[in-house]
Amino acid sequence: MIVPTPVDGFQIETLDGEIVLLHPTRNIIIHSNQTGALIWLLCDGARTTDEITEILSAAYPEASAEIRADVPAVIQTLASRGALESK
Amino acid sequence: MSISRLIHFAGNTVRFSADHERLLAAVDMHFKNCLGEDGPIISEYKITTLGETDFSVSLNGSDLFSKINFDQLLWHLMQDSITQLNGTSTTELIFHAAALAHDDNGLILCGQSGSGKSSLTAWLAANGLQYLTDEVIALPIHGGEISGFCRSIILKRGSAFIWQRWLADTTSDGFLQFNDGTAWIAPTLLNASAVRGGVRPRVIIFPRYIAGAEFQTQRLTSAETLFQLLQCLVNARNFPDHGMSAAKQLARQVSAFRLTYSDIETATQWIKQTTAE
Numbered sequence: 480m481i482v483p484t485p486v487d488g489f490q491i492e493t494l495d496g497e498i499v500l501l502h503p504t505r506n507i508i509i510h511s512n513q514t515g516a517l518i519w520l521l522c523d524g525a526r527t528t529d530e531i532t533e534i535l536s537a538a539y540p541e542a543s544a545e546i547r548a549d550v551p552a553v554i555q556t557l558a559s560r561g562a563l564e565s566k
Numbered sequence: 567m568s569i570s571r572l573i574h575f576a577g578n579t580v581r582f583s584a585d586h587e588r589l590l591a592a593v594d595m596h597f598k599n600c601l602g603e604d605g606p607i608i609s610e611y612k613i614t615t616l617g618e619t620d621f622s623v624s625l626n627g628s629d630l631f632s633k634i635n636f637d638q639l640l641w642h643l644m645q646d647s648i649t650q651l652n653g654t655s656t657t658e659l660i661f662h663a664a665a666l667a668h669d670d671n672g673l674i675l676c677g678q679s680g681s682g683k684s685s686l687t688a689w690l691a692a693n694g695l696q697y698l699t700d701e702v703i704a705l706p707i708h709g710g711e712i713s714g715f716c717r718s719i720i721l722k723r724g725s726a727f728i729w730q731r732w733l734a735d736t737t738s739d740g741f742l743q744f745n746d747g748t749a750w751i752a753p754t755l756l757n758a759s760a761v762r763g764g765v766r767p768r769v770i771i772f773p774r775y776i777a778g779a780e781f782q783t784q785r786l787t788s789a790e791t792l793f794q795l796l797q798c799l800v801n802a803r804n805f806p807d808h809g810m811s812a813a814k815q816l817a818r819q820v821s822a823f824r825l826t827y828s829d830i831e832t833a834t835q836w837i838k839q840t841t842a843e
Contacts, residue, residue, distance in 0.1 A: 490807065492814050497789030501796060503808045510793035 483531075483554045483563045484524035500562050507561050511553070518553045522563055528554055568612070573597050573647055574604035575715045576655040576704040580647045584613035586621070592640055595739050596750050599716035599761050609650045611643060637744050648702060648715060652800045658704040659809045660800040665698035665714045665765075666690050668841035672712055672765035674703060674820075675773055676798045682775030682827070685725045688756060689830050690837060692732040696762035697753040702800065707812050709819075711764035719756070723747025728830075732756055769841050770795070770822040773833070782826040783836065788814075791822035 490501045498516040500509040511519055521531045532550045536543040557563040571582045571593050584590055594601070612624045621639045623631040625646075634642065652660045664675040664687040673695070675683040684700045691697045699714025718740070721728055729749055733741060733756070740752030753760040772786075772794050786794070795813045802808040823840070827833040 490810055492789075492792060492810055494788040494792060494814065494817065497787055499789050499792045499796065499810075501808060501810060503802065508793060508796045510789055512787075512789075 481528045481554075482524065482526065482566045483522040483528060483558065484566045485519075485522055486562055486564055489562060502561065505561060509557065509560050509562055511557070514549055515553045515557070518550055519557060519562070522554065522557075524566060571597070571601065572603045572607070573600050573651075574602055575600055575648075575651040575702070576658045576660055576713070577605040578651050578654050579603045579605055579607045580609045580611065580650055581607050582611045582613065582643060582647075584615070586613065586615045589613065589621075589636070589639065591739070592742065593643070595752060596640075596644070596718040596742065598718075598752065608654050609647070611647070613639065613643075640742075641744075644717065644720075648717075651715070652702055654804075655704065655801055656804045658706050659802075659805075659812050661703050661705065661795065661798045662701070662800055663703050663798055664700045665703045665712055665767075666695040667698065667762045667765040668695050668838065670765065671768040671841045672698075673837065673841045674712065674767055674770040676770055676794060677773055678798075680775075682773050682830075684719060684721055685728055685775070685830060686773055686833060686837070688719045688721060688725070688728045688732075688751065689834050691719070691753055691760050692728075692756040693834055693838065694757065695760075695838070695841075696765075697757070697760045698762055698765065705767070705812065705816060707805065707809075709812065709815050710766075712767050713764045716753075716761060716763075718742075718750040718752050721749045721751065767816060767820050769837075770816075770820045771825050771837065771840075772823070773825045773827065775828065776826060777828055779826050779828045781829065781832050781836070784824045786822040786824060788817045788822075791817040791820065794822075 488502050492499045496513040498511050535546045568583045568585045573580050610626055614622045620633050664683045666673045677683045687700045699716055700719045702715045703712045705712050740755045742750040792814055799809050
């Protein structure tokens with residue numbers, strides 16, 4: 480069971496629902512659109528990927544199919560860029 | 567006898583000292599709009615003439631080069647002085663970007679080497695926009711007008727079509743061509759009223775030159791703009807928040823676009839129309 484957890488040291492700026500993450504010492508800069516920002520905010524180191532998917536699917540039932548595809552993809556992208564780790 | 571020239575940018579100054587008339591004339595011409603003192607002198611280059619064609623250089627009292635030729639010396643002074651001035655500023659954010667003014671609307675062209683920003687800058691200056699810089703801009707940490715390191719425009723060999731199109735006279739002192747085909751062009755050769763000290767930023771364009779590509783523009787969100795700007799921010803380490811808040815403010819106040827082009831004339835017309843709006 481994957482629990483995506485934010486990596487320490489990121490600065491976060493939110494603009495119009497989108498986010499920019501900056502890790503100054505590791506020189507990482509990431510942009511996420513509104514969907515990615517929402518998923519990032521739900522990655523609190525306690526919820527599993529499945530739980531995040533369920534939360535968003537319940538909140539946006541009309542987009543449930545997209546959410547089931549987007550959540551693991553966004554988490555995978557953020558992890559590959561060094562912003563999330565699995566616990 | 568050694569004579570000094572002071573070059574300033576973003577609240578700091580460097581000093582060149584030399585006794586070589588041709589070198590001093592080249593500095594006067596190609597750093598013309600950055601001459602003078604503005605803030606503390608952070609670095610001192612002492613250039614000594616060796617015979618007829620070679621030079622030695624010391625930086626802040628330490629030997630740097632024991633023997634380099636005239637072209638190598640000019641290139642080194644241009645590149646190293648910018649690096650020194652960029653890295654030191656604690657009051658202004660320094661972005662690797664070109665900038666021009668269209669009336670009172672500031673245009674920033676942000677991109678890495680090879681993106682075509684210097685070529686676009688030269689073409690836009692020749693088409694009536696005022697020139698701030700082709701290399702680095704400074705934005706005060708609390709916002710306001712941007713300024714540029716207003717050196718001569720540097721065009722690589724592949725951009726020779728620009729000066730071939732726009733310069734009637736390449737024998738002027740303002741035009742300097744190196745053996746590798748690179749040219750330094752005083753901006754006033756392209757447009758007599760070309761130079762401007764500062765302007766409010768209104769439009770940021772992230773250009774990308776691709777041979778044969780269709781002309782495309784994409785409006786960027788503020789977050790996308792901030793993401794791109796942070797990648798061009800040179801002195802982030804000098805600020806407690808790594809320049810995020812000032813860069814965010816800039817991203818919010820401008821219209822920003824990604825521009826893909828192959829035809830410089832089409833790109834120029836679109837940019838002029840966009841910055842005039």
